[in-house]
Amino acid sequence: MSMGLRTWQDQCKNTALAQYLETPHFFCQATPGAGKTRMAAELAKALLDQGRIDLVLCFAPSRQVVEGFRRTFSDVLSRRLDGLIGAVGAVCTYQGMEYRDETFWKLFDDYRVFAVFDEIHHCAGHDALLSNAWGQRIIQRVQDRAAYTLALSGTPWRSDQKAIVLARYSTPEGNLICDYRYGLEEAISDEVCRSPRIVILDNTMVRLTEAIESDNTVTVFPNIASLLTDSPVTYESLLFHEDVLRQLLLLGCRKLKEIRNVKPDAGGLVVATNIEHAHQVAAMLRLEGESCDVVTNKTPNAQRVINDFRHSNRPWIVAVGMISEGTDIPRLQVCCHLSRIRTELYYRQVLGRILRRSASNDTEAWLYVLAEPSLQQFSERVADDLPRDVAVLNYLQGVSEEVAASPVENSADQYNCHPVTPFQGECFERESQQLPDEIYSYDVGRTYELNFSQHYRTQLLRVC
Structure with a gap:
């Protein structure tokens, strides 16, 4: 040999x-x-x-x-x-x-x-x-x-x-x-790759308020999948929702901190949708006290930024299409998948960024995604690469206590209100929320307000 x-x-x-x-x-x-x-x-x-x-x-x-x-x-x-x-x-x-x-x-x-x-x-x-x-x-x-x-x-x-x-x-x-x-089965067995842990974030009470002239119509959805199936809300628009972002990023941050207690140079990656989204995510990470780098195709000396991060011990890097397949940063161990791209090919390429082992004490890789139906399906199919192993689905209880939303001003209302899906034309030009083109197809005479409850739930797919 x-x-x-x-x-x-x-x-x-x-x-x-x-x-x-x-x-x-x-x-x-x-x-x-x-x-x-x-x-x-x-x-x-x-x-x-x-x-x-x-x-x-x-x-x-x-x-x-x-x-x-x-x-x-x-x-x-x-x-x-x-x-x-x-x-x-x-x-x-x-x-x-x-x-x-x-x-x-x-x-x-x-x-x-x-x-x-x-x-x-x-x-x-x-x-x-x-x-x-x-x-x-x-x-x-x-x-x-x-x-x-x-x-x-x-x-x-x-x-x-x-x-x-x-x-x-x-x-x-x-x-x-x-x-x-x-395959992944052999790579995990040979201690070449980490074993994936995929956390799917959902919400059990999502309220969509539609305002038409003086009337409001409120619809409550039991999960994100039904919201996306039975309402005008798009997955792309959810990616800009501050409450949803905060919940997913908090999960990632807390897991990375836990890992860094044992492995101080472990890093986290957020795959963002576009440049505006990347900076929104970076601002939220910094509000949580996390330092982070941002790299996009508009970043001066982007390759140098990636190389500097590769050899540093900084915790987070937020990227748009720059840290993709083949990019070798072995210390990446946690990833938040917030890209609008939802193909299984891209999903597995993102997961691949955190699978490479760099030491004997980093046996697990953690991927965080929203409970969008295709992403959930891709997550469950990761186990297809391990046909002789059993993928164990665990529903973690008490998630709202571990990753609770910010206190709601009206204590009688369990929803965090954030008009993330503004269909009114004057909202389209907001730099901080560059909304997808699909939104323009809706009647701008209507206003939709999307509110998430504090009843978040995570589903863990553990590939053993």
Whole structure:
């Protein structure tokens, strides 16, 4: 076994080396946080040492992942991967492929190239006509010209159900065929990944008041799911509701403080919806006495902010689309999922940010979400990755005492009132509450006020 490699990494590397004697393509699915980048770098080193390749070219979905690949490969190969003279190769984003000139693509004709594709599910298609732009370039420029390819994914499916480039599927079932698979079950058993603890926040008495001229109509909903199903309220608008935000953030803050008592550098991540939302969340964290960094695509030197946070012991970072799949910050152990994106692919990518273990005393990862139906379904399906284990659903009692809402001025009313879903036109321009476009479709002559009771309930999905 190579020095410092985990068992699965060494097995996968050796399996690939053997398979490359028969076919140039290899597909590896490994759960987020398992160490796919290190395995890929060791495989590249073995191919170089055996004289089977001349160059290594890597492709990844974001600049953050590109930087991580460059660091890991350079460390393992003891050679630069910056594309300059004397380097053993280069790393670029999938988006950056369209800006590469013919000189770059000619490398595949002039040299034996090992092409590595991280999170390959971003690239769709089996032929040039039914592919997305990234998939087309791989099919046209790489697939039949590289000496070897390595396709990596922690979540090997697409929300649009399209086929993944470089992948093989069984017939007639259409199931993805992985040349090597390392699931969450194995990763937890091997103490490579943390065991997920998913907390779903709900409210058992939600009141929606509709004002039409001089009349008010009040409807009470028994949970968030029925509110979203049977009222004009959208999930996106809930994400801006100060009381709901406060409850979810308090849960995350208290869990992170508990963890930091044992592991002082443990960190927390809030995945926000947009820039305005990120700053709203950051302001609420600071009101609770929590320091936090904010990083978005508008943040100057965003990569430096992420790197500084990675090597610090600051508790929280609030991000919009910046700390995504492949971004390696092992000390992250708590996450509040407050993005408007609700696909299972994105959900699992967010969960993956807190699964990577960094020490022997951080065995659990905590994810906090609202009880929106699809998010609840995704949470319960995490257990699908652990077929021989039982997912235990616990209803925690006394939650309103542990995470009680702020006292209500009218003691006879158990609701915290906050007009978070203002459908009146003059409210749309408030910078602190950039509301979703869907709200504009409602009759602006009506006003809705959304009030949550103090009867919050959390449902814990514990993956053992």
